[in-house]
Amino acid sequence: MGAQLRAIRGRIRSTKSIAKITKAQELIASSRIIKAQQRMQAAGPYAREITRAVSALISHHPTVNHPLLTEKADGNRAAILLLTSDSGFCGGFNANVLRESEALVAKLREEGKEPVAYIAGRKGADWYRFRDRPTEELWSGFSAQPAYVNAEEVGHTLVEAFRTPAEEGGVDEIHVVFTEFVSMMTQRPQVIRLLPLEIEEETEEAAEEAAAASGASDDSGPLPEYEFEPSPEAVLDALLPGYVQSRLWNLMLQSAASELAARRRAMKSATDNANDLIEVLTRQANQARQAEITQEISEIVGGADALAESNAGSE
Amino acid sequence: MAAKLQVELVSPERRLWAGEAEMVIAKTPEGEVGVMARHAPVFGTLVDGSVVRLKGVEDGDLYAAVYGGFFSVAENRVSILAEAAELGGEIDIEEAKTALERALASNDEDEVAKIEAQRAKARLRAAGHEA
Numbered sequence: 001m002g003a004q005l006r007a008i009r010g011r012i013r014s015t016k017s018i019a020k021i022t023k024a025q026e027l028i029a030s031s032r033i034i035k036a037q038q039r040m041q042a043a044g045p046y047a048r049e050i051t052r053a054v055s056a057l058i059s060h061h062p063t064v065n066h067p068l069l070t071e072k073a074d075g076n077r078a079a080i081l082l083l084t085s086d087s088g089f090c091g092g093f094n095a096n097v098l099r100e101s102e103a104l105v106a107k108l109r110e111e112g113k114e115p116v117a118y119i120a121g122r123k124g125a126d127w128y129r130f131r132d133r134p135t136e137e138l139w140s141g142f143s144a145q146p147a148y149v150n151a152e153e154v155g156h157t158l159v160e161a162f163r164t165p166a167e168e169g170g171v172d173e174i175h176v177v178f179t180e181f182v183s184m185m186t187q188r189p190q191v192i193r194l195l196p197l198e199i200e201e202e203t204e205e206a207a208e209e210a211a212a213a214s215g216a217s218d219d220s221g222p223l224p225e226y227e228f229e230p231s232p233e234a235v236l237d238a239l240l241p242g243y244v245q246s247r248l249w250n251l252m253l254q255s256a257a258s259e260l261a262a263r264r265r266a267m268k269s270a271t272d273n274a275n276d277l278i279e280v281l282t283r284q285a286n287q288a289r290q291a292e293i294t295q296e297i298s299e300i301v302g303g304a305d306a307l308a309e310s311n312a313g314s315e
Numbered sequence: 316m317a318a319k320l321q322v323e324l325v326s327p328e329r330r331l332w333a334g335e336a337e338m339v340i341a342k343t344p345e346g347e348v349g350v351m352a353r354h355a356p357v358f359g360t361l362v363d364g365s366v367v368r369l370k371g372v373e374d375g376d377l378y379a380a381v382y383g384g385f386f387s388v389a390e391n392r393v394s395i396l397a398e399a400a401e402l403g404g405e406i407d408i409e410e411a412k413t414a415l416e417r418a419l420a421s422n423d424e425d426e427v428a429k430i431e432a433q434r435a436k437a438r439l440r441a442a443g444h445e446a
Contacts, residue, residue, distance in 0.1 A: 042329040049325065049394045053358055053387055148327045148399070224389035229359030230345045238360045239385065242398065249327050 005288040012281045019274035025089055026267035029260045032144065033184070036257040040181070043253055047246050054243050056223040061232045067163060068240045071196050075172025078113040079136070079161060080104055081154070081194070083178040083255040084124030086143040091266030093179065093187070093259055094123040100189040101177040108175075116161075116171055120154060120252075136161075144259055146252040154252075155245035162195045178251045179258035185265075187258035192251075194244060318352035322369055324379060324395045324402075331379070331400055337371025339393050341386050356389040364433030366441045367395055378403035380441040382434055403441040411438040 058064070082101050084094045105115045117133065119125050122140040129135075137157055142150045164170025174195040180188045228235045319335040339350045342365035350357070361367070363383040370376050384397035415435035421428040 039328070043327055045323065045330050046325045046327045046396055049323075049387065049396050050385070053385065053396075057358070151327070152398075224356035226356045226358035226387065226389065229343050229348065229357055234344075235358060235360055235385075242385070242396075246327055 002292060005285060005292060008281055008285040008288060012278055012285065015274050015277050015281065019271050019278065022089075022267045022270040022274060026264055026271060029264035029267060033257060033260040033264060036144075036253065036260055037181075040250075040253045040257060043246075043250060047250055050239070050243050050246050052223065053226075054239060056226055057228070057232060057236055057239065059223060060225055064232050064236055066233075066236050066240060068159070068195060068244070069197055072166075072172040075166070076113050077116055077166045077171045078108045079116045079118055079158065079171040079174045080108075081118045081158065081174065081176045082120065082124045083176065083252060084119065084121030084127075084143065085259045086122040086140055088123065089266060090259055090263035093262035094121075094127070096189040097177055097179060098124065098127055100191060104175060104177060104191050113172075118154075118158065142252075144256050146249075146256055148249055151245050151249035151252055155241065155248045158194065158248075159241050159244055176248070176251055178255045179262075181254045181257040181261065184261055187261055194247065197240070197243075318391060319371070320350065320352055321392045322395070323393070324367070324369075324397070324400060326384075326397050326400050331397075331402055332377070334372060336369040336377070336393075338369075339386075339388075339395075340368040340370070341395070342366070350388050350393060352391050354388050354391075356387075358385065358387045360385055361395070361397065363430060364435075364437045366437050367397075367400075378441040378443070380406065380434070380437040382437075401438060401441065403443060406438050406442040408439065408442050411435050411442065415439065 058069075080101060082097060084097050088094075108115045117128060117135045118137045119128060119135055120139045121143045125135065125138045125140060139150070139154060158174050161169075161171045162174055166172055173193060175191055176194050177189065177191050180190045182188055319337060320339060322332075322334060322336045322339060323330065324332040337351065341348055341350070341359070342362045343359045344362060348357070348359065361381050361384045365381060367379045367381050367386075368376060369379075379395075379397075380401045380403075381395065381397040382399045384395070384400070386393065386395045412435075415432060418428050418432035418435055
């Protein structure tokens, strides 16, 4: 009996230290998530301005063409960029991204395209390595707190790959699998096509405004008719990679916030479960302790009885 | 007193500065552009490692070192979108000096070193030190 009590107490101790660790992880994630959300907001003005500029340029110079905008006709190599986390303890965050990416890979294969994997985050890289799948490029070390230079690096690599012809190891389109930060409680894995750029999407807002002011001539539209310095082509050439990076930056920030939210939730439920377990184990320990005491008493009483009986017999 | 420009200096990571200025001077690959109120809409690229001057800000002039990016002018609003930027007051002069020396010391035809040197010079100029 004593052995059982000791075993239960040992389990209580270890469960308590697990709860301490998960609680700490939860608190760390909650404090970082606020910072991540602030960074998402801080990135807003730049993203808005650059989107506006691209929309203005393209709507006023519809004849301008750029390799990043044009669909490659016979494209058969498609890059997918996975935004996964570096560390675990974040529930289904990576599993969801990887599941979404597998669906995308299957879809691309069906269309006769060969998927090429670019992976950010150690977990995604491990997943690919474990399955012996080839990867084109790996990045890690910034998943929860990305810096703009990371977005620059990834964006640069992807744009370069897109500009290289497929025969020389380039790609014809680029998809990104990331986790959309809907709210503190909801994060959704999403797939978007980064390149070639889809213009409808980015001019959505402008189109709405233009629709509101319909009937008037083009000049009174919401977007100012910029003069481009030095020339529309040169500006577009510089602007589009910046725009791609800015979008990528936004996706990275969203993924980071989602990762932290997922971690906070996973760690909160782990802490709750550990506390429940401690309660159950404490009850069991009390029961075991009482059973032990009861047994000891009955042993003593039984012993005393036996002694009294033997004494009575001898007299 | 002429009308003022609403100026916004933003980098992808944060908004560095926002406020009013009388004149904005930026450097494009074709030369310097000065923008005052009621300027026609312009969109241009900024030279990597140049200084943007904001004149007639509340407390004098404001200088910022920018490392690539764009600026847009429309309806008395100027947005400076720098891929990275530092305000003159935030620059560590000693560090900029050592960065410049390091870049000049490498002294080859390396593109990276050239840009580094240009950036360091821009930082010093923005901080009010002539390189």
